[in-house]
Amino acid sequence: MTGLDFNPVFAHLPFLLGGVGVTILIATLAFAFGLSLAVALAILRFENQGAWRRLSRSYSTALTNTPQLSQIFAVFYCLPLIGLMVSPFLSVVIGMTLNAAAYLADILGAGMARVPPVYHEVALTLGLNRRQTYLRVILPYAGRAMFPALANHFQIMILGSAMASIFGVEDLTGRAYDIGSTTFRILEVMLVTGGLYALLSFALTGVFALFRRTMERMV
Amino acid sequence: MIAFSHYDITLLLQAMARTIVLSLGGGVLGIVGAVILTALRLSEMRGMMPLRVLAVMYVQTIRRIPFIVTLYIVFFCTGMMGVDVSATAVAIGSIGLIAAAYLCEILHGGVKTVPVEQAEAALVLNLPLWARWRYVIGPQAMSAVVPPAVGYLVLFIKDTALASQIGVVELSQAGVILTNRGLPSAQVFCVVLLLYFAISYPLTCLSRLLEKRIAVH
Amino acid sequence: MPYIDVRDVCVRHGKNETLRHAGFEAERGDIVSFIGPSGSGKTTFLRTLIGLQPVWQGQMDVHGRNVDMAAPASARILREQAAIVFQQYGLFGHMSVLRNLTLAPTVVAKRSRREAEHEARALLERLGLADKADVLPADLSGGQKQRVAIARALMLRPALLLLDEPTSALDPHKVRDVGVLLRDLAQDGMTIIQVSHAMGVVSSLSDRIVLLEDGQVRAVGTGRGYAAQQPDIAAFMNTHGGDAATDPAGSRSDPDH
Ligand SMILES: Nc1ncnc2c1ncn2[C@@H]1O[C@H](COP(=O)(O)OP(=O)(O)OP(=O)(O)O)[C@@H](O)[C@H]1O
Ligand SMILES: [Mg+2]
Numbered sequence: 001m002t003g004l005d006f007n008p009v010f011a012h013l014p015f016l017l018g019g020v021g022v023t024i025l026i027a028t029l030a031f032a033f034g035l036s037l038a039v040a041l042a043i044l045r046f047e048n049q050g051a052w053r054r055l056s057r058s059y060s061t062a063l064t065n066t067p068q069l070s071q072i073f074a075v076f077y078c079l080p081l082i083g084l085m086v087s088p089f090l091s092v093v094i095g096m097t098l099n100a101a102a103y104l105a106d107i108l109g110a111g112m113a114r115v116p117p118v119y120h121e122v123a124l125t126l127g128l129n130r131r132q133t134y135l136r137v138i139l140p141y142a143g144r145a146m147f148p149a150l151a152n153h154f155q156i157m158i159l160g161s162a163m164a165s166i167f168g169v170e171d172l173t174g175r176a177y178d179i180g181s182t183t184f185r186i187l188e189v190m191l192v193t194g195g196l197y198a199l200l201s202f203a204l205t206g207v208f209a210l211f212r213r214t215m216e217r218m219v
Numbered sequence: 220m221i222a223f224s225h226y227d228i229t230l231l232l233q234a235m236a237r238t239i240v241l242s243l244g245g246g247v248l249g250i251v252g253a254v255i256l257t258a259l260r261l262s263e264m265r266g267m268m269p270l271r272v273l274a275v276m277y278v279q280t281i282r283r284i285p286f287i288v289t290l291y292i293v294f295f296c297t298g299m300m301g302v303d304v305s306a307t308a309v310a311i312g313s314i315g316l317i318a319a320a321y322l323c324e325i326l327h328g329g330v331k332t333v334p335v336e337q338a339e340a341a342l343v344l345n346l347p348l349w350a351r352w353r354y355v356i357g358p359q360a361m362s363a364v365v366p367p368a369v370g371y372l373v374l375f376i377k378d379t380a381l382a383s384q385i386g387v388v389e390l391s392q393a394g395v396i397l398t399n400r401g402l403p404s405a406q407v408f409c410v411v412l413l414l415y416f417a418i419s420y421p422l423t424c425l426s427r428l429l430e431k432r433i434a435v436h
Numbered sequence: 437m438p439y440i441d442v443r444d445v446c447v448r449h450g451k452n453e454t455l456r457h458a459g460f461e462a463e464r465g466d467i468v469s470f471i472g473p474s475g476s477g478k479t480t481f482l483r484t485l486i487g488l489q490p491v492w493q494g495q496m497d498v499h500g501r502n503v504d505m506a507a508p509a510s511a512r513i514l515r516e517q518a519a520i521v522f523q524q525y526g527l528f529g530h531m532s533v534l535r536n537l538t539l540a541p542t543v544v545a546k547r548s549r550r551e552a553e554h555e556a557r558a559l560l561e562r563l564g565l566a567d568k569a570d571v572l573p574a575d576l577s578g579g580q581k582q583r584v585a586i587a588r589a590l591m592l593r594p595a596l597l598l599l600d601e602p603t604s605a606l607d608p609h610k611v612r613d614v615g616v617l618l619r620d621l622a623q624d625g626m627t628i629i630q631v632s633h634a635m636g637v638v639s640s641l642s643d644r645i646v647l648l649e650d651g652q653v654r655a656v657g658t659g660r661g662y663a664a665q666q667p668d669i670a671a672f673m674n675t676h677g678g679d680a681a682t683d684p685a686g687s688r689s690d691p692d693h
Pocket of ligand 2: 479
């Protein structure tokens with residue numbers, strides 16, 4: 001076994017670190033869009049009994065029971081069919097958004113079910129309309145109750161965004177692969193990359209804990 | 220409906236079988252690994268301290284690395300060491316490494332839900348170690364372990380799709396191959412997604428059922 | 437014509453008739469107490485008055501205005517003038533006490549936040565909760581929650597205040613404070629309808645007592661002579677541990693008391 005040589009990797013470290021930004025960007029975009037879609041899906045589920053509710057549920061069931069990778073592939077190969085030429089970056093973000101919406105809708109739905117029933121009546125007697133009730137009471141309450149699950153899903157999305165590399169996106173993993181193929185030190189670069197992901201994830205854990213504490217103090 | 224040829228269907232079915240093998244193999248490895256890791260974490264013997272710390276660090280770190288990166292590391296590591304194993308074996312090994320960490324968290328968390336007094340009560344009855352686990356702690360931890368563990372394994376089936384990146388022809392890769400052969404991509408991906416759904420959905424239902432069953436008791 | 441005239445209210449839960457042709461009258465500034473055994477329909481009756489409960493039939497005249505309680509639009513009309521304090525308080529757990537109070541005034545009535553907060557703090561002070569403005573409801577005791585819920589309802593400046601067991605979680609001292617508050621509010625012209633199991637509060641505070649039983653109004657007592665006029669009410673109050681001796685509000689006690 002030849003020894004490990006990390007020097008070629010460190011020579012490319014700035015390039016690699018730039019990939020961390022791309023990774024965060026992909027996950028954040030997909031999370032934000034996914035969350036918006038999830039809010040709509042969760043409300044659809046919560047407000048309706050019949051077909052709409054089943055539709056919203058089926059969306060989550062379908063997308064949580066199939067791999068995100070295949071979903072991105074489907075977006076990547078099928079959008080051109082309807083005449084939409086999108087970049088790999090956008091394909092990945094769209095695919096991850098659709099996937100995230102399914103999981104986040106389930107999380108928000110569980111949170112909304114936890115809102116004490118009397119809150120709806122209180123909101124009504126206080127004169128809040130439906131939009132105000134959701135915006136001021138239901139969603140903030142559900143969001144807080146589900147904060148750990150939402151934060152956890154963001155972490156999952158950071159890890160999941162590594163799939164972007166498969167489509168040629170220059171995220172952290174994508175750049176690692178590039179460096180690996182030019183320096184022929186792919187094992188070393190992947191070890192460093194794994195370390196970077198772990199560091200990023202630990203940092204995010206800290207940020208979320210801090211955020212949560214501030215949120216609780218800022219009532 | 221466009222016809223898939225006989226060869227296409229064979230390819231898809233073989234790939235689906237490969238996906239199932241990856242999931243099962245990785246799951247079994249993961250369970251074995253998780254039991255060992257949890258035993259390490261719970262051991263109270265004095266000399267075990269360093270191993271305990273290592274186990275916690277392993278569990279905490281590996282869950283924060285994307286599966287595809289772990290896969291590359293194991294793949295290129297075995298390559299560099301000159302170990303001659305198939306890509307499928309590498310994939311199963313990688314899945315096992317990660318599953319062990321996740322399942323260890325679930326197992327460890329489940330055991331912690333059993334009140335300390337229960338273990339102490341068993342201890343003062345002079346039950347031997349195996350009997351304490353078999354009759355007292357194990358059954359009580361069950362309800363907190365089994366549903367999330369099944370839920371996790373279901374999640375992981377979908378990550379096996381990434382094994383395609385080291386050359387394993389599993390379900391998602393079969394879809395790419397067929398598309399590149401010129402079959403209509405929309406239909407190919409519909410079929411691929413449906414086949415994944417066929418594997419995953421029954422297990423999702425099982426995990427929900429377990430959750431309800433166990434919650435009742 | 438009475439200020440409030442409720443007639444012929446029928447409510448059904450499935451096949452169950454929870455309220456059967458129930459009704460009562462009240463003048464402006466009255467304190468009305470609903471009493472009766474558990475499950476007799478007190479909470480349900482209160483909920484109908486603020487349009488939370490679908491009604492089979494029923495009429496309500498408020499201030500000369502007729503409301504068909506079975507009409508879909510009635511809920512909004514009823515809510516415009518009334519506020520309610522729920523049995524379980526229903527304070528929003530993710531907001532501070534102050535925000536609970538100012539939410540509706542700022543968001544619905546579009547009052548300025550500063551002005552609403554000023555009023556809210558004054559109200560909290562009056563209820564002995566001045567130091568709790570920036571606290572989360574979870575950190576309050578049961579009695580404190582109850583008073584915050586009352587304060588939140590008062591922020592709506594309602595003509596009609598509904599309270600479901602407003603003093604059940606309070607110690608005798610606080611019961612007396614709330615009693616004084618309610619009396620003051622009534623004197624300023626607010627009509628108050630409360631459900632109460634505390635017979636001391638009922639007898640000392642009420643201008644009218646409505647005895648419910650099995651969804652029907654069994655008896656209505658008016659003024660202080662109810663005991664003599666209405667043996668049913670007197671009997672109910674006696675068996676439920678109430679006599680005027682535990683007069684919590686004090687303000688109406690007779691000189692020889
Ligand atoms: N949502 C509902 N569905 C079915 N039945 C109901 C419902 N709400 C109330 N009831 C029934 O209506 C009757 C009156 O209930 P209500 O809550 O008004 O009683 P209450 O007088 O307030 O009792 P308590 O003193 O215990 O609070 C009860 O028999 C109850 O079972
Ligand atoms: Mg009641």
